[in-house]
Amino acid sequence: MIRAAGLAKSYRQAARVVPVLENLDLEMAAGEFVAIMGSSGAGKSTLLQLLGCLDTPDGGEYWLADAEVSQLDSDALAMVRNRHIGFVFQSAHFVDYLDLVDNVALSAEYGDPAQPEAHRQRARELLQRVGLGHRLDHLPAELSGGERQRAAVARALFADPELLLADEPTGNLDDENTHALVGLLCELNRDGLTILMVTHDVEVARIAGRRYALRSGRLEELDA
Amino acid sequence: MSRWRARIRSALQVWRHHRVQALLSVLGVVAGVSGLVTVVAIGEGARREFNEAIGLLGGGTLVVRSSGTAIAPERIAAVQRILGAELDQLVPVANGQMAIQSQLARVDGIRVVETGRDYQRAQRLEVYDGRFITWYDQDQQTRVCVLGWELGRSLFPQGGAVGQQVRLGNDVYMVVGWLAPTSRPELDFGGAELPDLDQVAYIPLVDTAAKASRASLDELILRFDDEADMMRASAAVQRILEFDTPGAVFEYVVPIEMLRQKYQLQTVVGLLLMGTTAVMLVVGGIGIMNTMLMTVLRRRPEIGLRLALGARRRDIIEQFVTESALVSALGGLAGLLVGAIVARLVGWQLGWPVEVGLVAGIAGIFAAIAVGILAGAYPAMQAAAVQPIRTLNHG
Numbered sequence: 001m002i003r004a005a006g007l008a009k010s011y012r013q014a015a016r017v018v019p020v021l022e023n024l025d026l027e028m029a030a031g032e033f034v035a036i037m038g039s040s041g042a043g044k045s046t047l048l049q050l051l052g053c054l055d056t057p058d059g060g061e062y063w064l065a066d067a068e069v070s071q072l073d074s075d076a077l078a079m080v081r082n083r084h085i086g087f088v089f090q091s092a093h094f095v096d097y098l099d100l101v102d103n104v105a106l107s108a109e110y111g112d113p114a115q116p117e118a119h120r121q122r123a124r125e126l127l128q129r130v131g132l133g134h135r136l137d138h139l140p141a142e143l144s145g146g147e148r149q150r151a152a153v154a155r156a157l158f159a160d161p162e163l164l165l166a167d168e169p170t171g172n173l174d175d176e177n178t179h180a181l182v183g184l185l186c187e188l189n190r191d192g193l194t195i196l197m198v199t200h201d202v203e204v205a206r207i208a209g210r211r212y213a214l215r216s217g218r219l220e221e222l223d224a
Numbered sequence: 225m226s227r228w229r230a231r232i233r234s235a236l237q238v239w240r241h242h243r244v245q246a247l248l249s250v251l252g253v254v255a256g257v258s259g260l261v262t263v264v265a266i267g268e269g270a271r272r273e274f275n276e277a278i279g280l281l282g283g284g285t286l287v288v289r290s291s292g293t294a295i296a297p298e299r300i301a302a303v304q305r306i307l308g309a310e311l312d313q314l315v316p317v318a319n320g321q322m323a324i325q326s327q328l329a330r331v332d333g334i335r336v337v338e339t340g341r342d343y344q345r346a347q348r349l350e351v352y353d354g355r356f357i358t359w360y361d362q363d364q365q366t367r368v369c370v371l372g373w374e375l376g377r378s379l380f381p382q383g384g385a386v387g388q389q390v391r392l393g394n395d396v397y398m399v400v401g402w403l404a405p406t407s408r409p410e411l412d413f414g415g416a417e418l419p420d421l422d423q424v425a426y427i428p429l430v431d432t433a434a435k436a437s438r439a440s441l442d443e444l445i446l447r448f449d450d451e452a453d454m455m456r457a458s459a460a461v462q463r464i465l466e467f468d469t470p471g472a473v474f475e476y477v478v479p480i481e482m483l484r485q486k487y488q489l490q491t492v493v494g495l496l497l498m499g500t501t502a503v504m505l506v507v508g509g510i511g512i513m514n515t516m517l518m519t520v521l522r523r524r525p526e527i528g529l530r531l532a533l534g535a536r537r538r539d540i541i542e543q544f545v546t547e548s549a550l551v552s553a554l555g556g557l558a559g560l561l562v563g564a565i566v567a568r569l570v571g572w573q574l575g576w577p578v579e580v581g582l583v584a585g586i587a588g589i590f591a592a593i594a595v596g597i598l599a600g601a602y603p604a605m606q607a608a609a610v611q612p613i614r615t616l617n618h619g
Contacts, residue, residue, distance in 0.1 A: 156535075
């Protein structure tokens with residue numbers, strides 16, 4: 001599913017170059033659940049940006065679903081994000097002026113904007129699945145933190161992606177909502193979805209099949 | 225197509241959610257477009273009036289008026305003889321003023337025009353009922369009269385004026401014709417050069433040699449093929465009429481020249497307004513740009529989210545430019561409405577013809593959309609430069 005070999009990324013700060021990722025390798029099979037841990041500033045966001053096709057690496061190769069995506073131009077990367085990757089972020093951002101159904105179906109605007117009613121129907125089904133069937137026409141501001149994060153999962157599943165990238169998905173949740181979200185992610189993984197999650201929380205990371213720590217720009221497998 | 229439909233739908237949802245912000249941001253555009261509509265409406269009205277008036281008056285018309293002294297019949301004959309074929313029409317007129325009375329009503333101080341049958345063609349008059357004055361009337365000195373539209377309505381409110389009798393001064397006349405309303409626009413040149421032809425009674429001008437016994441022959445309408453012929457001949461007309469006639473004061477009225485002066489005044493006012501309008505549109509554009517920049521700042525997480533969900537940078541630019549153009553176009557529509565009202569008020573106050581038509585509407589909407597696109601371009605570039613992950617993690 002994922003093969004990253006020798007990935008490198010650095011940023012320029014004033015006159016000097018700051019390396020963030022150096023010669024990073026990662027392989028994930030389809031249906032795997034991997035957790036990546038690391039301290040602040042370790043490069044977790046940068047890694048997600050590269051794996052999520054939101055940026056291109058300075059060096060190395062990145063294969064996603066048997067296609068080399070590290071050399072694609074920005075329009076092709078946008079299409080990969082739209083069709084193959086789902087995102088769940090720490091802060092569950094939504095478009096504040098759209099109701100929940102339109103928010104979940106938002107990615108259709110950049111994929112296949114025709115048949116909006118079919119898209120809305122799929123969004124309704126996904127919201128039912130994450131337990132938000134009673135909130136379909138609500139605005140995001142009317143939801144609790146846990147509901148927002150579950151809605152974010154529904155949105156990430158909209159395009160039926162092969163890969164789900166979750167960046168600190170439980171970071172803003174209380175224990176009860178954390179437990180519910182973790183349960184949802186496990187269920188999705190059992191259904192065959194490949195999940196890569198970045199988290200600070202050791203307990204949450206335990207649900208993953210494999211765990212890595214990001215140190216000095218490289219991944220070190222824990223419990224190996 | 226469906227992509228743009230989605231963009232417009234999304235833009236409508238944004239502004240519906242932020243109505244007050246939208247309203248405040250487009251005030252400048254509303255003012256600018258309403259000014260533009262007013263300017264175009266005045267320009268179009270002036271142009272229409274000019275063209276209609278030229279069509280009705282003819283470009284080659286010269287009107288000569290004498291005050292104090294009657295125009296001598298032999299001078300008129302001399303004008304006719306000397307100008308010969310150059311002259312298309314020469315219509316002598318004697319203007320008077322008196323009371324007119326029917327069995328039903330009396331109107332004081334109406335204008336009585338003594339003239340011949342050529343007057344009808346010279347003034348492009350149309351007969352509603354009956355006929356105009358003929359050679360026979362002039363030759364036989366018949367006591368017949370033709371009424372202008374409004375005068376006929378005043379004297380015979382029930383209609384059926386033709387065949388009735390009216391009293392003009394001490395004489396009784398048979399009404400043989402009732403003219404249709406004139407379509408000539410109101411032309412106020414600060415005097416009575418082009419009077420209201422709907423309030424006139426026409427009677428036959430008898431043999432000009434015998435005119436001394438009746439009202440003074442005080443007006444000549446000369447028509448030439450075109451303006452150039454008229455301008456060439458006017459000096460000769462002046463020489464013939466004024467030669468050896470001490471004390472005579474002649475006034476030479478060239479309707480097309482007066483129209484042109486009026487049109488030029490309206491054009492100058494229009495240009496001044498256009499300058500003001502341009503400034504207002506620029507200010508309106510700055511207002512929209514300011515709002516859009518704030519919007520981009522506020523909506524950075526949304527932009528990051530859209531990028532993460534598969535939006536290309538181009539999609540983000542298109543979205544924000546669409547929002548800007550749409551809100552500006554809505555402001556433009558409001559401006560059209562305000563402009564149409566202002567244009568009519570200006571026309572009513574200054575007595576100018578205005579025409580709020582398709583040209584004004586298209587110009588207003590086009591200007592508003594152009595302002596919206598220009599004002600939205602820079603904020604849209606800013607939006608497209610947002611880094612998604614950082615924005616989504618840190619706001």
